[in-house]
Amino acid sequence: MDVLMYLRKSRAEELHDPTEETLRRHREQLLAVAKRMDLHVITTFEEVKSGESLYSRPQMLALLEAVSTGNYDAVLAMDVDRLGRSSMMEQGIIFDTLRRYGVKIITPDKTIDPTKDSDAEDFEIESLFARRELRTYKKRVRRGINKSVDEGSYLANAPYGYKKTVVNRQPTLEVYEPEAAFVRMIFDMYVNQGQGTTNIANYINALGAHPARSDKFGRTSVAYIIKNPVYIGKTVWNKQHYVIENGVRHSYPTPEKKKITEGIHPPIIDEETFERAQEIMKKQWHKKYYDGTVQNPLAGIVRCGNCGGLMMRHPSGRKTKVPFLMCQKSGCIPTTPVENVEAAILANLREQLAVLDTDIENAVPPDVSVFDKAISSAQHELKSLASQLSKTHDLLEQGLYDVDTFLERRNSINERTESIKAFIIDQQERRSAVLASDRRVISAKIHSVLDIYEVSDAAKRNEMLRSIIDTVWYNKTERKSSSPFNIRVILR
Ligand SMILES: [Zn+2]
Structure with a gap:
């Protein structure tokens, strides 16, 4: 396995221990893990300036850019630390991105596989990142993704009928015949036999077809297949909208922002059949509201x-x-x-x-400058506390403080630090709430x-x-x- 190693101090260690020492210890531990698990460490990213600001981790950004080349299998790190309490939305974006590239996280205690739903549940990767980095990161990744998609790569989960593969280091798809047979059947029934999507779904279910993420096909998933140009060899990249509903994040594809390019994967359906299917679909558009089995879309409204x-x-x-x-x-x-x-x-x-x-x-966009100011001055104070703490160390070493004085002083600085961190998180949450009320x-x-x-x-x-x-x-x-x-x- 080709892995990337990521080193940084956690929040708890932030103010106590010289950086080099902590990082050296972590590196040794992680290399031991690599040896035991037979991992091939390609590059190491280490945050050395972590004392400068809690919210700036440029190496993590660099690592994520490396991840998005699709050349690595895992990230090796000490732990999935709970640093950033970023919003559900950001958590989801990170999560989806890692899942898209199939990159695992290996820590000395456990291996987290973001493509597995069981792991996904306690996968708190958002904590590795702070919000500000995320924005920069998203921009860079978007650029990288666009380039890959232009070159015909297929980056999303494999659609029904295909499996993911890599050709000349480009992620793409190969035909998975047991499923591809059903895809051909779906198009044939729809175009040549005049069957509706509900009938098709029932028929292929009866023949034992299984979609990837549920146990049965329904008319929606059949329609989704009929409309997907991936089956004529195109690459489709859906930009996603993220919407928080009752505290749960949902992602919706944005059709008008769909990007379709020539893929490098083999088609399953010929273009003529596909085009005819699209024409039929358009005509059916208005009729297909109900098939008797669904409930009321207006219930409770x-x-x-x-x-x-x-x-x-x-x-x-x-x-x-x-x-x-x-x-x-x-x-x-x-x-x-x-x-x-x-x-x-x-x-x-x-x-x-x-x-x-x-x-x-x-x-005018909502004014959040009051929060920005509060956060920035709190961050300044954190820095000054860090330097006060290092001074107390000096004073102890120089014999000007006895141990009791030192501990007392250190505890009070630590307490103050913790309360400022809590304050920053609180201000960030308020800031997000104000932004969320935006009409945008x-x-x-x-x-x-x-x-x-x-x-x-x-x-x-x-x-x-x-x-x-x-x-x-x-x-x-x-x-x-x-x-x-x-x-x-x-x-x-
Ligand atoms: Zn009434």
Whole structure:
């Protein structure tokens, strides 16, 4: 295994111990691990100036750049230290990046494999990085990724039908025949036999096909395959949107930012079949809202304008061909097909978004300078405490302090240091909260929901709508189902 070694002092050691000494000890320990596990250490990155600022680790950035060449199998480090309490969003970006390159973390205690879900759960890699570095890092990685994608490399997880491989040091894909056979079947059924995605999913499930990340195919995953140009030899790189919903981070691909280039991997489907599939898909677009098995995408969102109660979905019956949205008090308010209300909500969201985006152009970004100032002066004080601490060491060595005085002095400096660190973290969290209230963030959130709404199932749609909408008020006076109705969409 080709590995990169990363050395730095942890926060606890930061102020106590001369840097060189700690790093030397760590290096010996890690080299012992390398020897025991038969690891080939290609390069070592060590942070020597860690005392200068807790929030600056240029070597980590360099290491990450090396990681993103795809030439290494693991990073060898002392521990996954809990330094940066960066946001869930950043944690996710780092996590995804490491997973993308399949890079493990090896410490003297354990090996963490980010591609394994079990490891992912306690994988707190975000702690290795501080927020500011991340921004620089993301920029550089994006550049690196773009270059690789332009050259035809495939960097994401292998899509169904393929396995990851490396050709001339370029990460790419090879056909995985047991799955590729099902991919061909999907396209054949869709294009030549006129089957819908639900039927196709049921059929290949019955034949024992298994998608990578769930146990069964559904119409969404089948549609996803039909639309993926990777099967005609293209490389697709999706830029992702990150949205925090109820404290959980979700990543959504951003279709308009999709980058498609000629890949270097073999196609599974010929271009003509693929193009025909895309045409059929476009025509089906509007019809494929419901297949009877899904739940209500508007569950818990729409309220009756008469009584204020939540409206529910009434499934289609003999008389009504499509599901209706109705008040739970029967006869309280005229009903409307669910899909009409859903379409009206989406249209309303697009309108609100347009207004929001115009506002944003003229708006001033939220002012966080007060936090920046507080953080920067706190960091100064940390530095000065560090130098005070080193002075107490000198005074002890020169015999001007006795041990008790030294310990007392040191403890008080350490206490002060800890409270300043806590203060910095608190200020950073407040700063993030202010930034998150920015209209830009709200707009990005709505954009990302709209981007993948069409390809999501009802449950996911409901989850996404709830993440941005507080309530939709529904009003209607005429009894005919096709009569006009009114909605008012209240955003969260
Ligand atoms: Zn009602």
